[in-house]
Amino acid sequence: MALVNLWRKVTRQGWEARHSPGLPILEVSGVSMHYDGVVALEDVSFTVEAGERIAIVGPNGAGKSTLLKIIAGVLTPTAGSVRIYGHGPHGHLCIAYIPQRNQVDWNFPLTVADVVMMGRVGKMGLFRHPGPRDWEIVRRALEEVGIAELAERPIRALSGGQQQRMFIARALAQEAELLLMDEPFTGLDLPAQQGILEILERLRRQGVTVLLTTHDLDQAASYFDRVLLLNRRRIAFGPPEEILTPQALQAAYGGHLRLIRVGEELIVVGDTCCEGG
Ligand SMILES: Nc1ncnc2c1ncn2[C@@H]1O[C@H](COP(=O)(O)OP(=O)(O)OP(=O)(O)O)[C@@H](O)[C@H]1O
Numbered sequence: 001m002a003l004v005n006l007w008r009k010v011t012r013q014g015w016e017a018r019h020s021p022g023l024p025i026l027e028v029s030g031v032s033m034h035y036d037g038v039v040a041l042e043d044v045s046f047t048v049e050a051g052e053r054i055a056i057v058g059p060n061g062a063g064k065s066t067l068l069k070i071i072a073g074v075l076t077p078t079a080g081s082v083r084i085y086g087h088g089p090h091g092h093l094c095i096a097y098i099p100q101r102n103q104v105d106w107n108f109p110l111t112v113a114d115v116v117m118m119g120r121v122g123k124m125g126l127f128r129h130p131g132p133r134d135w136e137i138v139r140r141a142l143e144e145v146g147i148a149e150l151a152e153r154p155i156r157a158l159s160g161g162q163q164q165r166m167f168i169a170r171a172l173a174q175e176a177e178l179l180l181m182d183e184p185f186t187g188l189d190l191p192a193q194q195g196i197l198e199i200l201e202r203l204r205r206q207g208v209t210v211l212l213t214t215h216d217l218d219q220a221a222s223y224f225d226r227v228l229l230l231n232r233r234r235i236a237f238g239p240p241e242e243i244l245t246p247q248a249l250q251a252a253y254g255g256h257l258r259l260i261r262v263g264e265e266l267i268v269v270g271d272t273c274c275e276g277g
Helices: 002-019 064-072 112-118 132-144 160-173 190-205 217-223 246-253
Strands: 026-035 038-048 053-057 079-084 095-098 178-182 209-213 226-231 233-238 258-262 265-269
Touching (some): 064 178, 064 209, 095 160, 112 132, 226 246, 233 246
Parallel strands (some): 038 233, 053 209, 095 178, 178 209
Antiparallel strands (some): 258 265
Protein backbone atom coordinates (compact mmCIF):
# COMPACT_ATOMS: atom_id res chain seq x y z
CA MET A 1 0.00 0.00 0.00
CA ALA A 2 2.85 2.36 0.89
CA LEU A 3 4.37 1.60 -2.52
CA VAL A 4 1.08 2.40 -4.25
CA ASN A 5 0.84 5.72 -2.39
CA LEU A 6 4.45 6.55 -3.26
CA TRP A 7 3.75 5.75 -6.95
CA ARG A 8 0.64 7.98 -6.90
CA LYS A 9 2.64 10.81 -5.31
CA VAL A 10 5.49 10.51 -7.83
CA THR A 11 3.18 10.36 -10.87
CA ARG A 12 1.07 13.28 -9.57
CA GLN A 13 4.21 15.36 -8.99
CA GLY A 14 5.42 14.44 -12.49
CA TRP A 15 2.10 15.47 -14.02
CA GLU A 16 2.00 18.71 -12.07
CA ALA A 17 5.60 19.54 -12.97
CA ARG A 18 4.90 18.92 -16.67
CA HIS A 19 1.62 20.79 -16.75
CA SER A 20 2.22 23.60 -14.28
CA PRO A 21 0.70 26.75 -15.80
CA GLY A 22 3.76 28.68 -14.59
CA LEU A 23 6.20 26.70 -16.77
CA PRO A 24 6.70 27.24 -20.50
CA ILE A 25 6.42 24.04 -22.54
CA LEU A 26 9.85 24.72 -24.10
CA GLU A 27 12.88 26.69 -22.95
CA VAL A 28 15.94 26.79 -25.19
CA SER A 29 18.84 28.44 -23.34
CA GLY A 30 22.18 29.41 -24.85
CA VAL A 31 22.23 26.50 -27.30
CA SER A 32 25.34 26.17 -29.49
CA MET A 33 26.20 23.33 -31.84
CA HIS A 34 29.55 22.74 -33.51
CA TYR A 35 30.04 19.85 -35.97
CA ASP A 36 33.76 19.16 -36.48
CA GLY A 37 34.60 22.83 -36.68
CA VAL A 38 31.36 23.88 -38.45
CA VAL A 39 29.39 26.29 -36.27
CA ALA A 40 25.74 25.35 -36.88
CA LEU A 41 24.25 27.25 -33.92
CA GLU A 42 25.63 29.92 -31.60
CA ASP A 43 24.02 30.86 -28.30
CA VAL A 44 20.37 30.49 -29.32
CA SER A 45 17.72 31.15 -26.65
CA PHE A 46 13.93 31.38 -26.79
CA THR A 47 10.86 30.26 -24.88
CA VAL A 48 7.59 28.78 -26.17
CA GLU A 49 4.27 28.74 -24.30
CA ALA A 50 1.94 25.75 -24.52
CA GLY A 51 -0.44 25.90 -27.48
CA GLU A 52 1.67 28.29 -29.59
CA ARG A 53 2.53 27.69 -33.24
CA ILE A 54 6.12 28.66 -34.01
CA ALA A 55 7.81 28.81 -37.44
CA ILE A 56 11.61 28.61 -37.61
CA VAL A 57 12.87 30.33 -40.75
CA GLY A 58 16.29 31.17 -42.18
CA PRO A 59 18.47 30.46 -45.23
CA ASN A 60 19.99 27.07 -46.14
CA GLY A 61 22.53 26.04 -43.53
CA ALA A 62 21.06 28.41 -40.89
CA GLY A 63 20.85 25.57 -38.36
CA LYS A 64 17.05 25.06 -38.45
CA SER A 65 17.13 21.24 -38.67
CA THR A 66 19.94 21.08 -36.14
CA LEU A 67 17.89 23.12 -33.67
CA LEU A 68 14.82 20.91 -34.16
CA LYS A 69 16.90 17.75 -33.62
CA ILE A 70 18.37 19.21 -30.44
CA ILE A 71 14.90 20.04 -29.11
CA ALA A 72 13.76 16.51 -30.01
CA GLY A 73 16.72 15.08 -28.07
CA VAL A 74 18.15 13.44 -31.23
CA LEU A 75 21.32 15.58 -30.97
CA THR A 76 23.11 16.84 -27.87
CA PRO A 77 24.17 20.49 -28.10
CA THR A 78 27.80 21.49 -27.65
CA ALA A 79 26.61 24.06 -25.09
CA GLY A 80 23.35 25.22 -23.56
CA SER A 81 20.20 23.37 -22.61
CA VAL A 82 16.68 22.47 -23.69
CA ARG A 83 13.97 22.10 -21.08
CA ILE A 84 10.48 20.72 -21.67
CA TYR A 85 8.15 21.77 -18.85
CA GLY A 86 11.29 22.40 -16.84
CA HIS A 87 12.84 18.96 -17.57
CA GLY A 88 15.48 17.71 -20.07
CA PRO A 89 14.10 16.42 -23.40
CA HIS A 90 15.22 12.80 -23.10
CA GLY A 91 12.50 10.32 -22.27
CA HIS A 92 9.65 12.85 -22.46
CA LEU A 93 6.96 11.09 -24.38
CA CYS A 94 5.00 14.24 -25.04
CA ILE A 95 7.36 15.21 -27.93
CA ALA A 96 6.80 13.99 -31.49
CA TYR A 97 9.51 14.69 -34.10
CA ILE A 98 8.75 14.44 -37.82
CA PRO A 99 11.97 14.50 -39.90
CA GLN A 100 12.30 15.82 -43.46
CA ARG A 101 10.63 13.35 -45.82
CA ASN A 102 13.87 12.71 -47.73
CA GLN A 103 15.43 11.36 -44.51
CA VAL A 104 12.92 8.48 -44.34
CA ASP A 105 13.40 5.08 -46.04
CA TRP A 106 10.06 4.87 -47.83
CA ASN A 107 10.83 1.37 -49.20
CA PHE A 108 10.71 -0.14 -45.73
CA PRO A 109 7.93 -2.78 -45.81
CA LEU A 110 5.43 -1.10 -43.46
CA THR A 111 1.81 -0.10 -43.81
CA VAL A 112 0.44 3.28 -42.79
CA ALA A 113 -1.27 1.70 -39.75
CA ASP A 114 2.07 0.09 -38.70
CA VAL A 115 3.78 3.51 -38.68
CA VAL A 116 0.96 5.16 -36.76
CA MET A 117 0.98 2.28 -34.25
CA MET A 118 4.68 3.10 -33.58
CA GLY A 119 3.34 6.18 -31.82
CA ARG A 120 1.79 3.85 -29.23
CA VAL A 121 5.10 2.17 -28.27
CA GLY A 122 5.88 4.69 -25.55
CA LYS A 123 2.45 4.22 -23.98
CA MET A 124 2.21 0.42 -24.22
CA GLY A 125 5.87 -0.61 -23.79
CA LEU A 126 8.23 -2.09 -26.38
CA PHE A 127 7.40 -5.78 -25.95
CA ARG A 128 3.64 -5.64 -25.48
CA HIS A 129 1.33 -6.41 -28.38
CA PRO A 130 -1.11 -3.67 -29.32
CA GLY A 131 -4.55 -4.21 -27.79
CA PRO A 132 -8.00 -3.23 -29.13
CA ARG A 133 -7.69 0.18 -27.46
CA ASP A 134 -4.37 0.87 -29.26
CA TRP A 135 -5.89 -0.09 -32.65
CA GLU A 136 -8.90 2.12 -31.89
CA ILE A 137 -6.55 5.05 -31.14
CA VAL A 138 -4.70 4.42 -34.44
CA ARG A 139 -8.00 4.29 -36.36
CA ARG A 140 -9.17 7.55 -34.78
CA ALA A 141 -5.81 9.26 -35.46
CA LEU A 142 -6.00 8.28 -39.14
CA GLU A 143 -9.59 9.55 -39.30
CA GLU A 144 -8.58 12.81 -37.67
CA VAL A 145 -6.05 13.51 -40.46
CA GLY A 146 -8.38 12.27 -43.20
CA ILE A 147 -6.55 9.13 -44.40
CA ALA A 148 -8.48 6.32 -42.66
CA GLU A 149 -8.93 4.55 -46.01
CA LEU A 150 -5.13 4.28 -46.44
CA ALA A 151 -4.52 2.29 -43.24
CA GLU A 152 -3.37 -0.88 -45.03
CA ARG A 153 -1.47 0.85 -47.83
CA PRO A 154 2.35 0.35 -47.96
CA ILE A 155 4.10 3.58 -47.05
CA ARG A 156 6.04 3.57 -50.36
CA ALA A 157 2.70 4.16 -52.14
CA LEU A 158 1.84 7.48 -50.45
CA SER A 159 1.93 10.99 -51.89
CA GLY A 160 3.94 13.68 -50.07
CA GLY A 161 0.84 15.16 -48.44
CA GLN A 162 -0.33 11.69 -47.33
CA GLN A 163 3.13 11.00 -45.85
CA GLN A 164 2.88 14.14 -43.72
CA ARG A 165 -0.66 13.26 -42.63
CA MET A 166 0.53 9.78 -41.62
CA PHE A 167 3.27 11.26 -39.43
CA ILE A 168 0.83 13.68 -37.83
CA ALA A 169 -1.46 10.69 -37.12
CA ARG A 170 1.51 8.94 -35.47
CA ALA A 171 2.00 12.02 -33.26
CA LEU A 172 -1.72 11.96 -32.36
CA ALA A 173 -1.50 8.25 -31.48
CA GLN A 174 1.48 9.14 -29.29
CA GLU A 175 -0.73 11.78 -27.60
CA ALA A 176 2.04 14.30 -28.27
CA GLU A 177 1.83 17.73 -26.71
CA LEU A 178 4.78 19.19 -28.62
CA LEU A 179 4.98 18.50 -32.35
CA LEU A 180 8.29 19.22 -34.14
CA MET A 181 8.15 19.16 -37.96
CA ASP A 182 11.14 19.64 -40.27
CA GLU A 183 10.09 21.32 -43.53
CA PRO A 184 6.67 19.62 -43.73
CA PHE A 185 5.57 21.71 -46.73
CA THR A 186 8.59 21.11 -48.97
CA GLY A 187 7.53 19.45 -52.22
CA LEU A 188 3.78 19.67 -51.47
CA ASP A 189 1.37 21.44 -53.82
CA LEU A 190 -0.74 24.29 -52.43
CA PRO A 191 -3.89 22.22 -51.64
CA ALA A 192 -1.76 19.66 -49.77
CA GLN A 193 -0.04 22.46 -47.81
CA GLN A 194 -3.42 23.99 -47.01
CA GLY A 195 -4.68 20.58 -45.80
CA ILE A 196 -1.73 20.26 -43.39
CA LEU A 197 -2.24 23.84 -42.14
CA GLU A 198 -5.90 23.05 -41.43
CA ILE A 199 -4.90 19.97 -39.41
CA LEU A 200 -2.38 22.09 -37.48
CA GLU A 201 -5.14 24.61 -36.73
CA ARG A 202 -7.33 21.81 -35.32
CA LEU A 203 -4.39 20.58 -33.23
CA ARG A 204 -3.90 24.09 -31.87
CA ARG A 205 -7.51 24.10 -30.69
CA GLN A 206 -6.74 20.82 -28.90
CA GLY A 207 -3.80 22.54 -27.17
CA VAL A 208 -0.93 20.90 -29.14
CA THR A 209 2.16 23.11 -29.48
CA VAL A 210 3.72 23.09 -32.96
CA LEU A 211 7.26 24.08 -33.95
CA LEU A 212 8.22 23.68 -37.58
CA THR A 213 10.89 24.78 -40.02
CA THR A 214 9.92 26.30 -43.35
CA HIS A 215 11.37 28.28 -46.24
CA ASP A 216 8.01 29.97 -46.87
CA LEU A 217 8.10 33.34 -45.09
CA ASP A 218 4.62 34.32 -46.28
CA GLN A 219 3.19 31.19 -44.71
CA ALA A 220 5.18 31.82 -41.54
CA ALA A 221 3.78 35.36 -41.39
CA SER A 222 0.18 34.28 -42.03
CA TYR A 223 -0.29 31.14 -39.95
CA PHE A 224 2.09 31.26 -37.01
CA ASP A 225 1.91 33.04 -33.66
CA ARG A 226 5.63 33.69 -33.48
CA VAL A 227 8.55 33.34 -35.86
CA LEU A 228 12.18 32.53 -35.03
CA LEU A 229 14.44 34.12 -37.63
CA LEU A 230 17.67 32.16 -37.51
CA ASN A 231 21.05 32.33 -39.17
CA ARG A 232 23.24 30.31 -36.81
CA ARG A 233 22.36 32.98 -34.23
CA ARG A 234 18.89 34.13 -33.22
CA ILE A 235 18.30 37.14 -35.48
CA ALA A 236 14.80 37.86 -34.17
CA PHE A 237 11.95 36.10 -32.36
CA GLY A 238 8.40 37.32 -31.92
CA PRO A 239 5.08 37.94 -33.70
CA PRO A 240 5.67 37.98 -37.47
CA GLU A 241 4.42 41.55 -37.93
CA GLU A 242 6.98 42.77 -35.39
CA ILE A 243 10.05 40.80 -36.36
CA LEU A 244 9.84 40.42 -40.15
CA THR A 245 11.42 43.79 -40.81
CA PRO A 246 13.69 44.70 -43.73
CA GLN A 247 16.62 44.98 -41.27
CA ALA A 248 16.04 41.53 -39.75
CA LEU A 249 15.58 39.92 -43.19
CA GLN A 250 18.77 41.62 -44.38
CA ALA A 251 20.61 40.23 -41.34
CA ALA A 252 19.32 36.70 -42.00
CA TYR A 253 19.31 36.47 -45.79
CA GLY A 254 21.54 39.27 -47.05
CA GLY A 255 20.13 41.52 -49.77
CA HIS A 256 17.94 38.97 -51.56
CA LEU A 257 14.55 39.90 -50.08
CA ARG A 258 12.04 42.72 -50.12
CA LEU A 259 8.92 43.18 -48.01
CA ILE A 260 5.71 44.53 -49.48
CA ARG A 261 2.43 45.05 -47.68
CA VAL A 262 -0.78 44.07 -49.50
CA GLY A 263 -3.77 45.11 -47.37
CA GLU A 264 -3.32 43.33 -44.04
CA GLU A 265 -0.75 40.93 -45.42
CA LEU A 266 3.02 41.18 -45.42
CA ILE A 267 4.43 39.64 -48.60
CA VAL A 268 8.08 38.70 -48.97
CA VAL A 269 9.49 38.99 -52.47
CA GLY A 270 12.67 37.11 -53.36
CA ASP A 271 14.33 33.77 -52.76
CA THR A 272 14.26 32.59 -49.14
CA CYS A 273 16.44 29.55 -49.67
CA CYS A 274 19.81 31.30 -50.19
CA GLU A 275 22.54 31.89 -47.68
CA GLY A 276 22.79 35.49 -46.54
CA GLY A 277 25.88 37.53 -47.31
N1 LIG B 1 25.98 15.79 -39.32
C1 LIG B 1 26.61 16.90 -39.69
N2 LIG B 1 27.96 16.93 -39.75
C2 LIG B 1 28.62 18.08 -40.10
N3 LIG B 1 28.00 19.23 -40.39
C3 LIG B 1 26.65 19.25 -40.38
C4 LIG B 1 25.89 18.09 -40.01
N4 LIG B 1 24.58 18.42 -40.07
C5 LIG B 1 24.53 19.72 -40.44
N5 LIG B 1 25.77 20.21 -40.62
C6 LIG B 1 26.11 21.59 -40.99
O1 LIG B 1 25.51 22.45 -40.02
C7 LIG B 1 24.99 23.62 -40.65
C8 LIG B 1 23.49 23.73 -40.33
O2 LIG B 1 22.80 22.66 -40.99
P1 LIG B 1 21.22 22.46 -40.85
O3 LIG B 1 20.86 21.27 -41.68
O4 LIG B 1 20.85 22.45 -39.43
O5 LIG B 1 20.67 23.79 -41.54
P2 LIG B 1 19.22 24.13 -42.10
O6 LIG B 1 18.93 25.53 -41.73
O7 LIG B 1 18.25 23.10 -41.67
O8 LIG B 1 19.45 24.03 -43.68
P3 LIG B 1 18.40 23.69 -44.85
O9 LIG B 1 17.46 24.85 -44.95
O10 LIG B 1 19.30 23.62 -46.06
O11 LIG B 1 17.73 22.38 -44.55
C9 LIG B 1 25.30 23.48 -42.14
O12 LIG B 1 26.50 24.19 -42.39
C10 LIG B 1 25.50 22.00 -42.33
O13 LIG B 1 26.38 21.74 -43.40
